[in-house]
Amino acid sequence: xxxxxxxxxCSLAPHIVLHELGLKHDLVxxxxxxxxxPDGGDFWAVxxxxxxxxxxxxxxxxxxxxxxxxxxxxxQQPGSKLAPAAGTMERYRLQEWxxxxxxxxxxxxxxxxxxxxxxDMKKVLRDKMDRPLDWLEKKLAGKSDFLMGGQFTVxxxxxxxxxxxTKMVAIDLNRWPAVKDYRSRIGERPSVQAAMKMEGLIK
Amino acid sequence: MLLYYNKGGCSLSPHIALHEAGLPHAVSHVxxxxxxxxxxxxxxxIxxxxxxxxxxxxxxxxxxEGAAIVQYIADQAPASGLAPPAGTMERYRVQEWxxxxxxxxxRGFTPLFSASIAPDxxxxxxxxxxKKFDFVSDRxxxxxYLMGEGFTVxxxxxxxxxxxRDYVVVDLSPWPVxxxxxxxxxARPAVRAAMKMEGLIK
Numbered sequence: 001x002x003x004x005x006x007x008x009x010c011s012l013a014p015h016i017v018l019h020e021l022g023l024k025h026d027l028v029x030x031x032x033x034x035x036x037x038p039d040g041g042d043f044w045a046v047x048x049x050x051x052x053x054x055x056x057x058x059x060x061x062x063x064x065x066x067x068x069x070x071x072x073x074x075x076q077q078p079g080s081k082l083a084p085a086a087g088t089m090e091r092y093r094l095q096e097w098x099x100x101x102x103x104x105x106x107x108x109x110x111x112x113x114x115x116x117x118x119x120d121m122k123k124v125l126r127d128k129m130d131r132p133l134d135w136l137e138k139k140l141a142g143k144s145d146f147l148m149g150g151q152f153t154v155x156x157x158x159x160x161x162x163x164x165x166t167k168m169v170a171i172d173l174n175r176w177p178a179v180k181d182y183r184s185r186i187g188e189r190p191s192v193q194a195a196m197k198m199e200g201l202i203k
Numbered sequence: 204m205l206l207y208y209n210k211g212g213c214s215l216s217p218h219i220a221l222h223e224a225g226l227p228h229a230v231s232h233v234x235x236x237x238x239x240x241x242x243x244x245x246x247x248x249i250x251x252x253x254x255x256x257x258x259x260x261x262x263x264x265x266x267x268e269g270a271a272i273v274q275y276i277a278d279q280a281p282a283s284g285l286a287p288p289a290g291t292m293e294r295y296r297v298q299e300w301x302x303x304x305x306x307x308x309x310r311g312f313t314p315l316f317s318a319s320i321a322p323d324x325x326x327x328x329x330x331x332x333x334k335k336f337d338f339v340s341d342r343x344x345x346x347x348y349l350m351g352e353g354f355t356v357x358x359x360x361x362x363x364x365x366x367x368r369d370y371v372v373v374d375l376s377p378w379p380v381x382x383x384x385x386x387x388x389x390a391r392p393a394v395r396a397a398m399k400m401e402g403l404i405k
Contacts, residue, residue, distance in 0.1 A: 063299070087278060096268040099302075102306055
């Protein structure tokens with residue numbers, strides 16, 4: 001398998017999942033602006049949406065959309081419990097989390113990277129993040145474990161990845177201490193450290 | 204099952220899925236300003252995320268997030284073909300569409316609903332949406348539905364979001380593939396039934 005990624009982008013989530021699972025994989029770094037791979041290849045030809053992550057499977061097929069890639073990877077190794085079995089209520093609960101993270105947090109926080117936004121627009125968008133972050137704070141407060149309980153899942157890899165962007169877009173997580181604490185905790189996992197090191201995000 | 208919905212909102216997608224699946228269900232309208240259901244219940248207590256849709260299952264559990272709800276519904280009626288079986292490559296492909304519609308189109312439309320949106324922001328939002336319409340139009344060319352011949356929950360979601368063109372005045376006419384698609388989906392009996400229930404058509 002080959003994971004197309006850009007350092008620190010949302011592709012970090014499936015990258016963490018690959019390390020959690022110990023699955024053999026290659027990494028292909030994508031220049032997000034030029035949409036080129038290191039060998040000069042056209043990334044648009046890999047993923048016509050032009051976005052990372054994309055996962056090339058061993059049969060050549062390309063899978064896109066982070067939450068889908070992560071679920072696919074988890075399903076390759078059911079014993080890992082990174083995603084509950086398909087068809088169980090717990091799997092739908094995982095999908096609830098993935099959908100909340102992708103639509104509210106990823107799009108909300110990630111949207112602030114748009115260089116075309118004026119300061120006024122950024123303020124409006126930043127204020128809109130209070131509601132989902134307040135809600136997340138309530139869900140995480142007083143808990144020392146993971147989104148789904150005692151088990152780390154692909155949703156944690158994803159949430160960590162988007163929470164990592166807050167500093168870069170001037171969202172101060174000190175207002176949400178349980179969220180901040182959660183991010184630190186997940187950041188210490190060996191799989192997270194390994195993936196971040198590979199992407200050149202930490203030494 | 205009981206579906207909490209807001210007229211014409213993204214909750215129309217699971218509403219269509221329930222009709223397509225032929226599953227017995229009831230619906231309850233939510234006023235998203237007051238947080239009350241039609242019968243006066245406190246919706247914020249039912250879904251603290253304060254959004255629709257939410258689906259109350261027969262055992263009392265409440266499921267939220269449209270993309271999760273529609274997959275749950277489809278899995279209750281596997282013969283409907285609304286979602287391919289879990290674990291198949293086709294199922295991941297449906298999930299790709301659900302995620303794309305949710306993040307790029309659903310979230311792409313959202314700023315247009317703000318009454319105070321500045322004109323330059325609106326222009327930027329419409330330009331970004333146009334690129335997404337190009338992509339979806341390319342993928343739909345020559346096929347009736349996103350996955351090919353069969354209607355899936357991804358179509359229900361895409362239809363509902365593109366339908367918002369009527370609320371925020373987005374002109375789809377430069378994408379005839381999309382306007383044809385909208386007419387095709389709108390003509391489905393299950394889609395008509397759900398829309399009638401919500402008072403969107405007569």
